[in-house]
Amino acid sequence: xxxxxxxxxGVGGYFGARLAQAGEDVTFIARGEHLKAMQGHGLRVDSLAxxxxxxxxxxxxxxxxxxxxxxxxxxxxxxxxxEAAEAxxxxxxxxxxxxxxxxxxxxxxxxxxxxxxxxxxxxxxxIIVFLVEPGHLRHAGAEPFITFGELDNRxxxxxxxxxxAIDNAExxxxxxxxxxxxxxxxxxxxxxxxxxxxxxxxxxxxxFRSQPETREMLRRALTEAYEVxxxxxxxxAPDSVNATxxxxxxxxxxxxxxxxxxxxxxxxxxxxxxxxxxxxLGKEVSVETPINSFIYHSLLPMERRARGEIQFQ
Numbered sequence: 001x002x003x004x005x006x007x008x009x010g011v012g013g014y015f016g017a018r019l020a021q022a023g024e025d026v027t028f029i030a031r032g033e034h035l036k037a038m039q040g041h042g043l044r045v046d047s048l049a050x051x052x053x054x055x056x057x058x059x060x061x062x063x064x065x066x067x068x069x070x071x072x073x074x075x076x077x078x079x080x081x082x083e084a085a086e087a088x089x090x091x092x093x094x095x096x097x098x099x100x101x102x103x104x105x106x107x108x109x110x111x112x113x114x115x116x117x118x119x120x121x122x123x124x125x126x127i128i129v130f131l132v133e134p135g136h137l138r139h140a141g142a143e144p145f146i147t148f149g150e151l152d153n154r155x156x157x158x159x160x161x162x163x164x165a166i167d168n169a170e171x172x173x174x175x176x177x178x179x180x181x182x183x184x185x186x187x188x189x190x191x192x193x194x195x196x197x198x199x200x201x202x203x204x205x206x207x208f209r210s211q212p213e214t215r216e217m218l219r220r221a222l223t224e225a226y227e228v229x230x231x232x233x234x235x236x237a238p239d240s241v242n243a244t245x246x247x248x249x250x251x252x253x254x255x256x257x258x259x260x261x262x263x264x265x266x267x268x269x270x271x272x273x274x275x276x277x278x279x280x281l282g283k284e285v286s287v288e289t290p291i292n293s294f295i296y297h298s299l300l301p302m303e304r305r306a307r308g309e310i311q312f313q
Contacts (some may be wrong), residue, residue: 001165002069004029004091006084008038008059010129010258011101012075013137015146015172017045020054022169027066028059029088035061037135046132047139049171068093071162073146074111078102078273085114092119097158099123099148103191103259104273105184105281108151121159122180123148124187128255141252145173147187149180185229185236190244191257192274193221196295198260199271206253217291219245224289225278231285263302271296271303 001024005016008030020026028038037043038059045052060066069091076084081102092098092115099121100107111120128141146166150156159176166174177183194205197218201208208214222241229236237243262269278292304310 001025001071001161003027003071003073003165004063004066004069004088006063006072006074006088006091007076007080008034009075009131010137011125011127012073013043013131014045014047014127014129014139014144015073015075015101015125015166015169017043017052017054017057017137018144018169018172019165020057021052022165024165024169026058027069028057029061029063029066030059031061033134034131035059037133041135044136045139046137047171048141049139049144063088064090066091069096070158071165072096072098074098074100074102074107076102077268078104078107078270079268081107081110082114085111089115095158097121097162099146099162101125101146102273103188103195103270104277105181105188106273106277108184117151120151121148122151122177122184124184126187128252130258130261139171141255143173144171145175147175147177147180147183149177149183151180153177153179179235181234182236185225185234186240186244188274188277189222189225189229189236189240190247191259192225192278192292193218193244194248194251195257195259195270196221196275196292196299198257199263199269199299200295202264204253205248205251205255205257209248218248220291221275221278221295224282224287224292228278228282228285228287228289231287232281263299263306266302266306268306269303271299275299 005012008028042055127144129139163174275296282289
């Protein structure tokens with residue numbers, strides 16, 4: 001398969017590297033120093049599933065030079081999806097499918113607006129991975145997987161082919177969801193609560209899940225997201241909140257979410273697409289979200305400073 005990785009940082013870089021290692025025809029769309037490093041020296045991946053390097057690879061910042069591909073895995077941050085959708089147009093042919101890997105639930109609609117519904121799948125992934133330096137990634141936690149599916153939940157040939165390609169790659173697993181909307185909301189509940197509690201407490205998951213007060217905040221944040229989903233017609237399982245807490249309890253004690261790391265480092269983050277989205281989507285269906293509102297509003301000054309909208313010491 002011809003595969004383009006649009007956004008080749010932690011998530012996109014890892015899964016793209018695994019697919020290239022397995023022999024797929026992969027092109028990395030990247031920019032800046034990371035792109036220069038990949039073009040000059042390849043990509044090094046330190047992984048719990050086995051370290052490896054790609055000494056040579058295809059990497060560019062010009063999608064128009066790549067041509068049409070079979071699959072685009074979208075690895076940019078959630079707030080970058082609308083811009084990325086416009087930029088990836090040259091990669092999209094008649095049979096191209098586009099799989100978003102972002103945290104959140106709004107990427108498929110944003111991609112569909114630009115590229116058309118026929119090209120867009122639902123998707124999500126699971127991995128703790130970050131960029132150590134340009135050209136060097138570290139997979140630090142979680143068993144890496146990509147879950148995806150047609151938005152109408154049909155199991156099509158393109159879904160089967162992508163599943164086979166991912167499963168053929170070492171250190172990666174493919175899950176074809178029977179209801180991709182439910183799967184995305186399950187992940188959204190989990191990541192928004194983990195990210196929000198981690199960012200506002202400035203602590204790893206092992207700390208805030210062990211303190212009775214912040215553990216209760218975690219439960220309430222999850223419950224709010226669950227109620228928003230149900231009000232929007234998403235058929236989450238009745239035990240979703242307890243199941244997600246159990247999932248949080250299995251995370252590495254020192255685990256931190258990417259949104260949390262971005263906020264703590266003073267970088268633009270996915271706050272608007274995570275806790276902000278719980279609040280915004282809740283208002284649309286008249287569901288109150290006081291814990292997520294508190295988290296979102298408390299973190300907004302730092303988010304706005306990171307984006308250059310306000311200044312303070």
